[in-house]
Amino acid sequence: MTRPPLGRGGRSSAETRYRELRHLAFQAAQDDLVAAGVNAELRAIDATALAAFGTWPARRVAWPWPEMAADWRRGHPDRFELAVWSGDALCALALGRPSSGASHMALYFMEGSPDPGHPLRRKVATMVITALRAYAIALGKGELRLVDPLPEVIPFYCSPAMGFELVRPRMEAPYCRRSI
Amino acid sequence: MPAEHLTVKTLSRLDARPASAPAVKSPRQPERAAPPTLAEARKRLAAARGGSQPWLAPAVAEAPDDVPEVMGPETYRKV
Numbered sequence: 001m002t003r004p005p006l007g008r009g010g011r012s013s014a015e016t017r018y019r020e021l022r023h024l025a026f027q028a029a030q031d032d033l034v035a036a037g038v039n040a041e042l043r044a045i046d047a048t049a050l051a052a053f054g055t056w057p058a059r060r061v062a063w064p065w066p067e068m069a070a071d072w073r074r075g076h077p078d079r080f081e082l083a084v085w086s087g088d089a090l091c092a093l094a095l096g097r098p099s100s101g102a103s104h105m106a107l108y109f110m111e112g113s114p115d116p117g118h119p120l121r122r123k124v125a126t127m128v129i130t131a132l133r134a135y136a137i138a139l140g141k142g143e144l145r146l147v148d149p150l151p152e153v154i155p156f157y158c159s160p161a162m163g164f165e166l167v168r169p170r171m172e173a174p175y176c177r178r179s180i
Numbered sequence: 181m182p183a184e185h186l187t188v189k190t191l192s193r194l195d196a197r198p199a200s201a202p203a204v205k206s207p208r209q210p211e212r213a214a215p216p217t218l219a220e221a222r223k224r225l226a227a228a229r230g231g232s233q234p235w236l237a238p239a240v241a242e243a244p245d246d247v248p249e250v251m252g253p254e255t256y257r258k259v
Contacts, residue, residue, distance in 0.1 A: 017215040024218060028225050036240050060248055063256045071258055078215065092249065100213075109256070112249025122242040124249040137228045138221035148253045152246075161241040173253070180228070 014077040019044070022081065025134035033130060040120060041085040042131045045069045045093060049083035052090035059114045065093055068109065072097070080105060080135050084127045086119035094128045096147075098139050105136035106145040106175070125162070136180055143180060148173035 026042035033040045043049070050066050072079045072095050080096035096107040112124035120127060132144055146157060146164065157164040157176045164176035216224075243249065 014215060017218075020218055021215060021221050024221055025225065028229070032229075033240075038240055060250050061252070061254065063252070068256055094251075108252055110249070110251035122245065122249075123240055125243055125251075126240045128251075134225065137224050139216060140220075140224060146251055149251055150248060153243075153248060153251065156243050156247045 018078045021138050022135060025138040026082070026131055029130045029134035033127065038120070038123065038127070039086050040091070040123075040127050042127070043083045043085060045081050045083045045095075049085075049090055049093065053093060056090075057114055059111070061111060063109060063111060065111075068095060078139070080107065080132055082128060082131050084120065084124065084131075089113070089115075089118050089120075091118050091120040092124040092128060094132075096132060098136070098141055102140055102142055104143045104145050104177070105132055105139065105141045106147050107132055108147050125157070129162070133180060141180065144178050146176040149176055 022044065030040065030042045033042075045065070050069065053065050069081065072081065076097045078098055080094065080098070082092075082094040083090060084092040084094075090113060092110060092112045094107060094110040096105060096109070098105045107128065110124070110128050112118070112121075129144065136144060144164075149157060154166055154176065156162060158166055162178075164178045166174060167177050168174045
């Protein structure tokens with residue numbers, strides 16, 4: 001079924017609707033994580049998350065999350081925007097967005113807390129991909145994509161446990177893909 | 181080759197050129213479809229879960245110790 005495009009003034013209502021959809025999807029994903037024995041909370045990137053991010057020690061990448069979150073909020077009401085918490089510890093931040101059609105949901109940025117003692121250490125990818133998948137399902141997308149992965153993480157994502165395969169399109173960044 | 185000065189001959193040649201094409205307007209970004217309703221999303225999530233069965237296997241996949249918990253390019257580029 002083809003949906004009508006967003007009309008005039010649809011931007012704020014789209015923002016509200018997608019916020020509700022993210023909340024719904026994250027709640028479903030979180031329920032399953034808790035059922036699997038993981039104490040994780042999946043939330044939006046809000047002021048609390050950005051304040052906690054400001055306390056992260058030396059990081060592997062220098063991404064400016066406050067600026068990134070603001071940029072993506074302006075341009076993408078349907079964005080995937082996630083802060084992973086465990087108790088009071090911010091364990092990861094992630095940003096992505098869906099394709100315009102029914103094709104896919106793409107993850108563009110994910111960063112786990114550099115604190116080696118954070119409660120979800122080594123589980124961050126599973127948390128983020130579980131949330132990404134739930135949001136993709138809610139929007140009716142057919143596959144997940146992890147865009148421009150670092151070379152050293154590719155073997156893990158393409159392992160049987162994670163189930164992705166690497167795609168190297170000409171003239172575009174490589175990505176890992178997996179069907180929903 | 182010496183530079184060609186504008187003469188009556190060259191001006192008439194210029195006049196004979198086809199009119200420049202009108203400025204091409206950049207195509208509009210395809211309009212995104214309206215988001216699904218919450219009821220539709222709930223239905224899809226319920227169908228994907230297969231009733232009460234959780235998505236996740238009981239064991240949560242853990243990354244090896246040497247795999248950085250980072251995904252994306254080295255530097256941030258504005259989207």
